Each structure stands twice: as structure tokens, then as C-alpha cells.
Amino acid sequence: MARLSKENKATRPVRAPTRRVARVAADRPASRRRANDTPYHHGDLHEALLKAAERVLERDGLAGLTLRAVAREAGVSHAAPTHHFGDLTGLLSELAAIGFRQFGLAMAAADASATAPSEKGVASAKAYVAYAQAHPGMYGLMFRSERLDHSRPSLHEASEASFAGLTRGVGASRHEQISKEQLTLDQAAAIASAWSLVHGFTMLLLDGRLKTILDRAPEGTSVETLLTAMLRLSAGRSARP
């Protein structure tokens, strides 16, 4: 509902030069509010657009996350975002970078709150899945979207950082230090394995493909239960005496 013809301004008069001044005075009361951190004249549109985009993503999902929808949400013209992000890929990539930072923080917090080193891996994995469940739109943007430019510095850096957190967790649960430069095949396999396991589980979960399994599992088996059982199984290979 309320979806038809949002961009019809009712047969615009060919030219009306003074109308702009009045509109600006009425629409932008807080135009002079900021004075210290933002370098430009209008409001901090860059930030405002990213926040608007996050709202749109949570409300309407990945499919609803369009340049024009974000511009509407932020109350600016549909072409305004182009100037700040270049194109749709630019906006999505910056938003995904924000997501990766949130994501990395959540995993780091879980890692820090785990007491025993051997628990850190499990805690991180649970935080991984929990983040995706709490922010499915963002997770989809980060890992499913085809319009991300991973060569953008902000995105590349943020995703590398969250990856480093995962590597740390794997190292802790193996009781060994993992070099930043060189990995043994076993270490590489352990890292790839952990990441694949938790990422694959999350994707299947968000796509609803685990329902088939959960339905056949013992009465009362929840997603948490299944994940815990999986992780215990997977941890058995290194913790076995």
C-alpha cells in the first residue's frame, strides 16, 4: 500500500525560479546545526544516506535496497547518492563495510567473554550465527550480494579484519599461535573448515534449507541445539586425547 507513483510531482510548471528559496528555508531547519566535524555545507548527507540505507535494508530487505529508495528515505533527490558513492555498488559496498565492522565487533566480544581458550572458537561461531539471525539483510548484503566492490579499501579492510578475528579463534582452540604470513596445510585446512562450516550453516539457515533436517531431528531440537552438536562433533577431531 502507499506504493503507487511516488515520484510524480503533479505536472510541474515549466520553470519557477523562486520556489527553491522558500522550500529550503522550510525544509532544512537544522542546516546550520553542525559546525565542527563535517566539512561540507549541507547536512552530513554521506552519513545520513548510510543510516537511511540500513533502515531500508532492515525494513524491505536486499531487494528493496535501491538507490532511489535510500534517497527517498533520506529525503533527498534520487540522484543525490550518486555524488557521494558514485553508483549503487559504491553505496552497497560502504554499507557492507559497516556491516563487517559490526560483525567483527560481535565476534570479538564473544571471543573476549569466553573464559577457557578452547571455548573461544565455539563462542565465536555462535556469535557468527547470532549476528546473521539478528541482521539477515545485512548478512545477505555482505555475503550474497553480487554488487559489491571488494577492492574498495574500506570494504576490503573491514572484511579482512573480521576474517582475522576468525583466524584468531581457530588458533586459540588449537592452542597454537597462527602466523600472519605463512600457514601449514593443516592450519589452512582448519581455518577454511571453520569458516566454511559456520558460513555454510548460516546460509542454509537463512535460506530455510535446514528445516528439512530440523523436522526430522528429535523433538525439540532447535537451531542452537543443532549448531552446538555440530561444533562438538567438529571439535572432537583435535580435542580427542
Next chain:
Amino acid sequence: MARLSKENKATRPVRAPTRRVARVAADRPASRRRANDTPYHHGDLHEALLKAAERVLERDGLAGLTLRAVAREAGVSHAAPTHHFGDLTGLLSELAAIGFRQFGLAMAAADASATAPSEKGVASAKAYVAYAQAHPGMYGLMFRSERLDHSRPSLHEASEASFAGLTRGVGASRHEQISKEQLTLDQAAAIASAWSLVHGFTMLLLDGRLKTILDRAPEGTSVETLLTAMLRLSAGRSARP
């Protein structure tokens, strides 16, 4: 190149009633070719559209797979597919069903060619990744697309069948029969684990996110090597005496 304004028929005359007959005679020499299996008058458009869609998908990727592009590839008007598939979701879902059948066949073949039962799981996993590498567009359609209707009988059935193949492989490598109705928590975890591992690995691989790991692994480590090491690691938990 050759990309601008494909659908401009050069200022069409308002009405030209006889033109159709000539065009049809010139364009459809094989119109009467089929006579046994297809119930309708024109060529077997349903099948032709699906084959055209597969070509477009392999050539231009998921982003290029549009209703109009498929219609162009098949040489029909842009609205023709609607009649056969309802909408884009319909076409994509039918094509994804074809993909799941190919996929299931590839895994079943790998399973059958493995001699020892304990090898079946590894063989299936390798076939899984190999299929995705050989048909990245199709795999993306099957597992990444947001416009699939999994309640469509053909798609639901095809994806369930390929899932059943996976379950069988897990059962074989555990040396036990897996019931179709009820699973123990351990069995459910083993199945979810295997699927998550191989699916996650494939997604990360197709997204280029494993490069970071491969670059730090010992010289000459290939995707195959890494996958094999992962599977050996993961198999250790049940094969350990």
C-alpha cells in the same frame, strides 16, 4: 559493443496488417518440424526458453539472466516467456530445478564410482565442488538467487532429491543406515555439518574469499589440495579408532 537500443524497430508504421504473414514464413522454417511430443502449435517454446536461459546464464551470468534477454536469445517477443512461466520467478525456478537435477546426477555418479563406502562421502563432496566450479552461474542461481519459489513442485522435488543423495553419502561414510523419517541428534548434526562444510566452502570459493587462505598456505596448494585436507580433517572424528 552491439549493446545499444536492441529493441527499437525503427519507427514502426501505425499498422501494417500483412507484414506478419511474410515474417512468420521467413522466420519459422522449422515450425512444422515437431509432430509427436509437444502439444501446442508453435515450436516447443517452453523447452526452447529454458535452453536459451541456460545459455544466457552461462554467457552473461546471473545478472544478465533477465526475461527479456532470454526472449531475445530464443528469438521471440519479450512478453512470450510470461505465458509459459508466469513471471521471472517462474522461469528462474524451473531453470534451477534443472540445475538441481544435473547436480544430483553428478553427485550420484561420484557416489557410484567410489569403491569403498568410506570413500563415498569424499567423492560426493568433490563432485559437489566440481559441479559448482564447472557451472558457477547455475550454482549461483540455485543457492544465491533471491527470486526462487521453493514451493514450486518441480523445484522442491529436485532439490529434495539432491539433498537425499547427500544424506545417503553421509550415511555410507558413517557405516549406518539413515532413516527417512527420524534422525538422532548425532545424525542430524553429521548431515548438517557435511552440507554446511561443502556448501560454505563452495560459496567462499566462488566469491573469491579463499584466495586469502590459499595465498598463505604452503607453495603449490590448490583448491583441490585444501578441500582434500579439510575432508580428511573432518573425517578423522568418526574414523579414529
Next chain:
DNA sequence: AGTGATATCTTTACGATGTAAAGATCATAA
């Protein structure tokens, strides 16, 4: 202070897409 340069934002325009609706065409049943 005034003025020109420049960054920000809006308007306008265009090609592409999905989809609906109506017209044309043809196979097949009656």
C-alpha cells in the same frame, strides 16, 4: 567585503527491466 571557483544537490532525460492488458494468429475440437 566581494567575487569567482567549487562542491553539493535537483531536474531532466534515457535506456533497461518486469509486468499487465489487449490485439493478432494459429491448432484443434465440434
Next chain:
DNA sequence: TTATGATCTTTACATCGTAAAGATATCACT
């Protein structure tokens, strides 16, 4: 043979991303 209905084409429209030009406000510089 004819009429009915399935198949395909035309036409139309809202939406999208993006480019280009116009309007507007900030900033640097004399």
C-alpha cells in the same frame, strides 16, 4: 468448416540506474 481457446506480439506503464545540465550554497582568495 468454423469457432474456440491457447499461443505469441504489441503496446503501455511504473521503476530502476545513471548521465548531464542547471541551481545553490560554501570556501578561498584578492
